[in-house]
Amino acid sequence: MSTITFKKIMVGFAFSPNLKANVYESIRMAHYFGGELIFVHVGSKTPEKESRFKEIVTSSPIQPEKTTIEWREGNPVNTLLQAGEEFKVDLILLGALKRENVVKFYLGSIARKITRRAKCSVLLLINPSVERNPCQHIVVNGFDSPQTKDTIQAAFMVAKALGVNKISLVEEISSSEVAVAIDDDRSLRRATLKKERLRRREQTRVKDVVKKLPSEFTTDVNWTTQSIFGRRGYSIGHYAKVVRADLLVMNSQENLSFIDRLITRDLEHILAELPTDVLIINSRGNV
């Protein structure tokens, strides 16, 4: 098991009203993770643009260790993904959009495509701000998958870096695993018993994963588990919203065929309505 780190962070930027907040937030993240920053702008490079951007970067209270600014032209999705591979970045930062006058966030089409296709981890920020909003509670998925170990470890790593002291590990158990249709009192009792067994099994599994983590990650962190019977990918997002988590850490999608996208599953539920900041861990390069 190789450790996931975020040493190279790429940020795509555009000249939107949110620019300052995005830049400040990116610099903050790079600072916490102790990494270098690569800003990429897809579009023509003009002297005004450049000076405006540099002004913002220098005005930040925290100064990044190392920044590179790249100006490229072409299709935004492909260009950004290509740049990411060229620089071998560990993490891509993307900002979400807010739905008109409702407190609901979603990903724009470009960000969504990048998230689906990126070969590294992706951090989706719903509410970038100039001032710092402390992060206090991380929710991380714990379902049974080869990637989950890395994801849980990354969550603990992020928790250390950001000073978070509460982590909830959520095991989503698909209702189809219960395999008891509830019709009457007897089937209800059977289903309840079966669920209890599944819950115990999943908890032991997740707890084992955490116990095997290097102890420097797990000390001083208050972690709990929670099993949820429901649709995978959906329930955890709703849960994160209910417990008012500040960051949701998820596995990246294992394989996304056309049909997967049609019947919205797993990540797609989250991408359609971001409950909070979301960090998608892609450990495929590591496994």
Next chain:
Amino acid sequence: MYRSSPYKDFLVGLPKNIFSGFVVSLIALPLGLGLAIASEAPPIAGIIAAIAGGMVVSILGGSHLTITGPGNGLVIVILSAIVGMGEGDLYQGYLYTLAAIILSGFMLFIFGVFRLGALSEFFPTTALQGMLAAIGVGILAKQFHVMLGFTDVKGNTINQLTLMPSSIKNLLINPSGEVILASAIGVMSLVFLFLYARIRNSVFQLIPAPMWVVIVSISVMYYNDLVLKTPDVLGSNLMITLPDNLLASLPRPDFGKILSSNFMGHTLSITLVAVIESLLSIKAVDKLDPLKRRSNINKDLRALGIATGVSGFLGGLNVVTVIARSSVNVNNGGNNRSANFFHAAFLVVFILLFAKQIQKIPMPALAAILVYTGYRLAAPENLFRIYKIGKEQAIIFLSTLVATLMTSLTTGILLGILTTILVHIILNKSGVLFSRNWLKPNVLMYLEEETGNYYVSVKNFCSFLNFFKLKAKLDEIPPKAHAIVDFSLCEFVDHTVMEGLNDYSRSFSLQGGFFEIIGLDVHEAKTEHPFAIRKSLPETSLFNFQISLTKRQKLLQKLSTILDWNYLPDPVSNYGELERFLYFKTKWINFRYNNLESKSKDFLLFDLSYSEGAFIAKEDLRSTFLQIKVPEKIPVFALDKENFMTNILQLSGLKDIDFKNHPDFSKRFYLRGEDEKAIRAFFTDNLIYFFESHPAYYLESDGDSLLIRSKERLASIQEIKQILAFAEELLKILDNR
């Protein structure tokens, strides 16, 4: 509940179920005949449906207390199928309809196999009520004329409604002797049906009202035959005819039209109504079950499908679960499916032994029963009740009602659904909320690991469109648990959902669980939530208790100042503790009012509005109760005056605890309870002497408190004082121990 083996329980309960099945068959006979006649089918078709339903569903079904047979809702659809497909020849139409019934039985079965019982959740409550009201109007409009002795009024519901004054005019101007007798029987029957619930006499109430109507009207006919020597005083069109030989005259269903769109349309509406009526009834009966069992609706649908198929082949109508007969079953002590079987068995006996007498039933008497049924379905109270939930609900109700009357049942309910959606969009001033989120999952349910509570959170909106998702989750929660439903992330909750949740909350509290709804207060502040919990007190404002106190209320107020107690005339809907008492096991509590409470909270005197039975067998009651806290734990028991009814119940297996040394007490009182030893120890000699020497009240203990009732009506101030004195003396005896 599961102390002994199920077989032993079954055998012990058998006498009770036979008895209950018998009482149900008494109401099923007239209703079966009547409903068949109302749908222009041969009268025997209704009885065949009841027999097939009772036999098949009792063996294969998945519910416990339901009675199956021909249903009210079906009258309208079957009538339109018979008339529509017969094209003038009613008997041919009936044969085509039998084919449609068989096919709809098959469809019902498929519904059950694919577990589509949840489909019924897609209908908004108010639209369904509008549809039921339309069915009621339809039945009433047609049968009103028959009740007055005119059988030749034709046309659709609207025509028949408009012809009602002319029928009355015909009756008043220059009537024939036949019409006078017929309308006298009809009108008297109707008046009796309306008054029946007022007569509280256990012997009299043993026979259901429709059976009284039948018995008395048969007697009138025999009186005409034998004493007045005027046989055939009513023409054959006003009398029932049964086939002479049942087996030889089985009709053959005619599948000739099976491919026509007309036939499929009728089949679909029959199936639709059968599913809706059955599921509504099953849900309602589950609420009445004293053992609080949950019915397996999909299994029941499969059984109903098979029963409908069988019934159709034998020439009978559709089989659905029926609420009125089921509630009679519950009230008479039926406790498992065998009651349904025995109801069918008794019907077979009636048809075989009393065919001749049954043919003496005059149609106006049956029509009166149907008019009463129709009235109960379409009663103006329903509209008032819905109006109180919200003006928009009244709009939905009325538009469904009118649409169903003007067009057909399926079009009507579809228009009702559309109206509901439209109303929701108007209330939200936008449809985006619905269109964007309809198909998305919106419910999260998990067992909180720290507290052990079930937490349910609902997002976006929750209305009849997606209530099934919430229901699926709620159904997974054991009803003994503590459930919290949080709507704070939800922007809109409709009336169907609020009412559904109310049912959940009820069944949770009945089984010792706890069901809490949170997060709705946010809405009222933000969006003027239109359907916020208004369900809790359905009957407050109409009678407006505060405005002027009645004479009795003023006296109660005076009494409260003398006693230095608190008096609150307003109705209160928190009656949670009362449901623990045996007395309310099969009853439905509405609210309590005129609360008179002692400062120490040990004495609570109140009037209670509650009801027994459902639909046409429903009786609304108001009685005065006194609840007192006892100084220490006492055994759970119920003490009642011994009467004819309790004697019958004892014959059918209920146990009465008698004391050898106190023959007088044992004869006068009917005492029951689980823990006989503790009860015997509790009833000491001086306590028994106390009961012997005082007026007999109904008395029940739930361990911590005693519930005392004098009569099944409101007590006068004088009687209240007597109850209070009785209770004080009783407490003194208990205190001295």
